[in-house]
Amino acid sequence: xxxxxxxKWVWKxxxxxxxxxxxxxxxxxxxxxxxxxxEGIRCYNTADGPAVxxxxxxxxxxxxxxxxxxxxxxxxxxxxxxxxIDVIKANGFSDCYVRPxxxxxxxxxxxxxxxxxxxxxxxAWPWGAYLGADALxxxxxxTVSRWKKxxxxxxxxxxxxxxxxxxxxxxxxxxxxxxxxxxxxxxxEGVIAEGSGENFFMVQNGNLLTNDERDHVLMGITRDSVITxxxxxxxxxxxxxxxxxxxxxADEAFFTGTAAEVTPISALDRKPIGNGxxxxxxxxxxxxxxxxxxxxxxxxxxxxxxxNAKTEAGKAV
Ligand code: PMP
Numbered sequence: 001x002x003x004x005x006x007x008k009w010v011w012k013x014x015x016x017x018x019x020x021x022x023x024x025x026x027x028x029x030x031x032x033x034x035x036x037x038x039e040g041i042r043c044y045n046t047a048d049g050p051a052v053x054x055x056x057x058x059x060x061x062x063x064x065x066x067x068x069x070x071x072x073x074x075x076x077x078x079x080x081x082x083x084x085i086d087v088i089k090a091n092g093f094s095d096c097y098v099r100p101x102x103x104x105x106x107x108x109x110x111x112x113x114x115x116x117x118x119x120x121x122x123x124a125w126p127w128g129a130y131l132g133a134d135a136l137x138x139x140x141x142x143t144v145s146r147w148k149k150x151x152x153x154x155x156x157x158x159x160x161x162x163x164x165x166x167x168x169x170x171x172x173x174x175x176x177x178x179x180x181x182x183x184x185x186x187x188x189e190g191v192i193a194e195g196s197g198e199n200f201f202m203v204q205n206g207n208l209l210t211n212d213e214r215d216h217v218l219m220g221i222t223r224d225s226v227i228t229x230x231x232x233x234x235x236x237x238x239x240x241x242x243x244x245x246x247x248x249x250a251d252e253a254f255f256t257g258t259a260a261e262v263t264p265i266s267a268l269d270r271k272p273i274g275n276g277x278x279x280x281x282x283x284x285x286x287x288x289x290x291x292x293x294x295x296x297x298x299x300x301x302x303x304x305x306x307x308n309a310k311t312e313a314g315k316a317v
Contacts, residue, residue, distance in 0.1 A: 009090040011083040011122040014075070016090050021038045022121060029104035029116040031242030034163020036103025037065035040197075041084065043124070043307065045094040048217070051304035052088070052098065053293050055081055057221045058258075059100070065159035066102055073102045074118055079117035081305070083122045088307050097127035097259065100235050103162065130197070130259035131181050133179050136286065139266030139278045140255075142195075144244065145171035149185035150191035157193075157216040168196035182255065184268065191215055192242040198255035199223040202247060203281045208237040215241060222256040222289070225303070229288040232299075235281070252279030254286075261293075262286040 010022035030036040039062045041217040043052045059077045066073050075083070084098050101123075104116035131140050147170045150157065155164055171183035175196075183192045184200060192211065194200050199220040201210045208230050213219055227237050247253065251274045262285055264278030278286075292300040 007091055007123065007125040009087060011087040011090075013120055022123070024103075024119065025106040027106040028119075028161060029109065029113050030119075032109055033111060033113075034161070034166070035069070035071070035116075036101055036162040037062055037069060037071060037160060038099060038101040038103075038162060039160060041098040041100070042258050042293070042305075043088055043093065043096050044293045044295070045100055046296060046304065046306075048306050048308075048310065050088060050094040050096075050307040051295055052084055052307065053258075054221050054225065054303050055084060055305040057224070059084075059301070061160060061221065062100060062102070062131060065161055068156050068159040069103070069161055071102060071257075072118055073115075073120060075120055080120070080122070084124075084195060085305070085307050087122045087124045091124055093124055093126060095126060096124050099123040101162075113186065119156075125166055127259065129261070130257070131255075131263050135181065135263050136261060137278070138313075139264035141179070141267050141270070142182050142184050142255075142265050143175045143178060143180040143269050145183035145185050145196075147171045147174065147183075147185065147201055149187050151187065152213070152216045158213050158219055160218055172196035182260075186244060187216060190244050192244060192247070193217050195255045195257070195260070197256035198260045200242070201226070201254050201256065202242060202250040203252035203254075203279060204250050206235070206245070206281065208235050208243055208281070209246075210237070210239055212239050220256055220258075222258055222261065225254050226262060226285055226289060226294065229292065230285055233284065233288060247273070250274070252282045254278075254282045262289045 009016050012022050039058045043050050043060045102120045104113040105119040107115040150167050175183035183196050195216040253273045256264045264282045267275050291297040
C-alpha cells in the first residue's frame with residue numbers, strides 16, 4: 001500500500017481540502033530554499049479514543065521555530081491545535097502521524113522571502129515504527145556519520161526548520177547505503193549531537209546521560225518526556241556533553257523521537273553496545289513511554305489531547 005494512500009484530507013490555510021488538491025507551485029520560496037518550519041506529532045489510540053501526544057508542546061516549538069526564522073504564522077496556536085484535531089477526524093484515523101508545516105509560498109525568488117505568502121498545512125497519515133518493524137524490540141544498527149552536525153552558530157539547531165534537514169538527509173542516506181539503520185551525528189570535535197531525526201541517550205552504571213542545546217541538538221519532546229519518566233522511576237539523569245569515547249563503555253544507548261519513539265541501539269559501527277541487545281533500562285523507559293502515549297499512565301493524562309471530546313459520562317464520542 002502506498003505510503004499516503006489512506007490519507008484523503010488535508011487542512012490547508014484554514015480549510016479541509018482533498019489530499020490531491022494540497023499542492024504548492026514550483027516557484028514556491030520554501031521549495032527552493034527550504035524556508036519553512038514544521039513539526040512531527042503522533043496521535044495514539046487510547047481507551048478514550050484517539051489522543052494527540054503533547055500537542056501543545058509541539059505547536060509551541062513550531063511557533064518558536066517560526067519566530068527564530070522571522071516567519072509569521074497567520075494562525076494562533078489554538079487554531080492549529082484545532083486543525084490537528086480536524087484533520088485526524090476528517091480522515092477517520094486513530095494511530096497516526098501529524099505533520100504541520102508553515103512555509104513561504106510563491107511571489108519572488110530572491111533569498112529574502114519578502115512578499116512571499118506563508119502557507120500553512122496540517123497533514124496526517126498512518127505511520128508505523130519509523131526505524132522498521134522490529135527496531136523497537138530488537139534495536140538498530142547505527143553508524144557515526146562522516147557528515148558533521150552543523151553548529152548552532154551556522155543554523156539554529158533548536159529550531160525545526162525544513163532546510164536544516166539536508167544535513168540529516170545526507171547522514172541517513174549514507175548510513176542506509178552502508179547497511180545501517182540510522183546515523184549518529186557528531187560535531188567536528190567528536191562530541192555527540194543526535195541522530196538524523198532523534199535525540200540520543202546512553203546508560204552508564206544505571207544512570208542516564210543525554211545532551212542539550214549546547215551540543216547543537218533539537219530539544220526533543222520525546223527527550224523531555226523520557227527524562228520526566230526516568231526521574232519518576234528513580235533514575236538519575238545527567239545532562240551534559242557526551243563524547244564518542246564514552247560510548248565505548250556505555251551499558252546501553254537509545255534514540256528518542258516522535259517518529260522513532262524509544263528505539264534501542266544495539267551496535268555502533270558493528271561494535272555491540274553492552275551485550276548487543278536492548279538493555280533493561282531502555283526497555284523500562286520504552287514501556288513507560290508507551291504507557292504514557294496510550295493513556296495507561298494516570299499521571300500523564302495532561303500530555304494527551306483527546307480527538308473526540310468527552311461526554312458528561314466521561315466517554316469519548
Ligand atoms: N532531533 C532531530 C534532528 C529531529 O528531527 C527530531 C524529531 N523531531 C528529534 C531530535 C526528536 O524530537 P521530538 O522528540 O520532539 O520528536
